[in-house]
């Protein structure tokens with residue numbers, strides 16, 4: 769079985785990685801390891817910088833996940849500031865920012881970065897389109913899940929189980945693409 773450690777302070781992310789990757793015979797552990805998180809214009813830049821920092825210190829077999837909620841009518845905000853905005857404004861604050869706005873379209877993006885024991889890197893980004901609801905709904909998931917309704921659904925992510933969210937979510941898609949690339953690299957050294 770392949771073993772990879774996820775660097776995150778977010779238990780919701782860890783649960784989603786474990787749920788998806790255990791089926792592919794990849795064990796995801798947690799770790800106290802950390803990396804330098806820069807403020808950049810894109811989540812990919814944040815991930816690539818972090819991988820460079822880890823690689824420079826000889827750290828391997830770790831995964832990182834930088835993600836964000838991008839709201840069209842707010843010019844993509846909170847985007848790379850999602851973590852800060854969740855901690856400060858929360859779901860309620862975002863709903864307030866959208867009061868009176870007709871266009872509620874948004875997407876979540878997730879960038880996964882991995883540095884293998886060999887030092888090779890994998891970087892993959894996936895997204896899911898949807899809209900911001902008019903109130904918080906549901907108590908599953910984490911973060912902005914209670915206000916995000918994926919395309920072609922009427923329920924928020926927080927009204928879905930992990931088994932329902934992963935097949936359509938930004939993270940679920942990114943994890944599967946990552947696993948595919950990992951397989952092509954023929955196992956973790």
Ligand code: ITT
Nearest residue numbers: 776777778833834835836850851854910911912913
């Ligand atoms: P780590 O950096 O320690 O992994 P974090 O929660 O700070 O944890 P990010 O920097 O990637 O994670 O920030 C992403 C924020 O976007 C996060 O705080 C959530 O509020 C939100 N987010 C990302 N993915 C989400 C998802 O699947 N459902 C709901 N909110 C999500």
